[in-house]
Amino acid sequence: MRCTTLAILTASALSAQQSAVDAAGSYAAAIRSLGTFFLILLGLIFLIVIALALIPLTRRHRGIEQEPLEQTHQPSHGTETRLGTMVGIATAVTILILFGLVVASVSVGKSIAGPSTHANSIAVEITGNQWWWYVRYANLDPSRIVVTANELHIPVGRPVMIRGSSNDVIHSFWVPNLQGKRDLIPSRITTLWLQADRPGRYRGQCAEFCGLQHAHMALWVVAEPAVQFESWMTHQIEPSVAPSSPDEQRGKEVFLNSGCVLCHAIQGTPANGQVGPDLTHFASRMTLAAGTLPNNKGNLSGWIADPQTIKPGTKMATVPVKSEDMQPLIDYLESLR
Numbered sequence: 001m002r003c004t005t006l007a008i009l010t011a012s013a014l015s016a017q018q019s020a021v022d023a024a025g026s027y028a029a030a031i032r033s034l035g036t037f038f039l040i041l042l043g044l045i046f047l048i049v050i051a052l053a054l055i056p057l058t059r060r061h062r063g064i065e066q067e068p069l070e071q072t073h074q075p076s077h078g079t080e081t082r083l084g085t086m087v088g089i090a091t092a093v094t095i096l097i098l099f100g101l102v103v104a105s106v107s108v109g110k111s112i113a114g115p116s117t118h119a120n121s122i123a124v125e126i127t128g129n130q131w132w133w134y135v136r137y138a139n140l141d142p143s144r145i146v147v148t149a150n151e152l153h154i155p156v157g158r159p160v161m162i163r164g165s166s167n168d169v170i171h172s173f174w175v176p177n178l179q180g181k182r183d184l185i186p187s188r189i190t191t192l193w194l195q196a197d198r199p200g201r202y203r204g205q206c207a208e209f210c211g212l213q214h215a216h217m218a219l220w221v222v223a224e225p226a227v228q229f230e231s232w233m234t235h236q237i238e239p240s241v242a243p244s245s246p247d248e249q250r251g252k253e254v255f256l257n258s259g260c261v262l263c264h265a266i267q268g269t270p271a272n273g274q275v276g277p278d279l280t281h282f283a284s285r286m287t288l289a290a291g292t293l294p295n296n297k298g299n300l301s302g303w304i305a306d307p308q309t310i311k312p313g314t315k316m317a318t319v320p321v322k323s324e325d326m327q328p329l330i331d332y333l334e335s336l337r
């Protein structure tokens, strides 16, 4: 019975999309091994200490009445030295174990600090915002820079350097399947290496309380084989697609003639706002508002009509859109593959 429960728990942990136990790369695997080592060793010590503490309970009770207090509280000289030696040994063992744990921890810390060579690696800038993630793929060639949000695509088997910062308060970038946490601090750059060794979708989450919508500040990491990654990249470099129907054309005009352009950019159009997520390839993303909702037409119209109800406190303002303009606007945004 216990075995089945354990098996079920293990299986669900192993198939999880946001789980430090389900390591999808060597960095996360190293952290998991360290955690397992700590858990087993400290668990054993806990059991030993509890067992030792229980031993006196098994001793036969001698009865206080028969023995004067002075006598019970004055152990003989022999017992005292024996106790002293035992405490000494226990202290030495404790120090040795602590030292061993420090060594294990530091060596894992070193092994997850990054690859020995930066060849073959890619660099991505991630900037925390209340409450979404700005993502920018650096490139020496400015025409190959990609800007997106809340979704990070990485090639399987290649090290990825994350250069993190923040626009407002301290956030923490954490994708448990791939690596430990790293704080994103305003006006500072912190680095972190990710590597996925198998394709998959891994959920990340802000891990430092950053205000009202901290819990709705998620991001997805999509690890894909080289060919797929390259074609994603090639597509993201492109400007937005042109409207393919009169309806979408109308939606584009609605967007460009409303307050949306103050905060959002769509490459290939005059919209160049920098306050909110870049929408150039918005429809290619899985989620809306940093993992808050699946990205589809229904959720999108709800979001535009009333962002403050879906994500109270969000920095997106409610921009009045005429009811007859809503459908074209949604159609246009959902055409931005």
Ligand SMILES: [Cu+2]
Residues within 6 Å of the ligand: 171, 172, 206, 207, 208, 209, 210, 211, 214, 215, 217
């Ligand atoms: Cu947060």
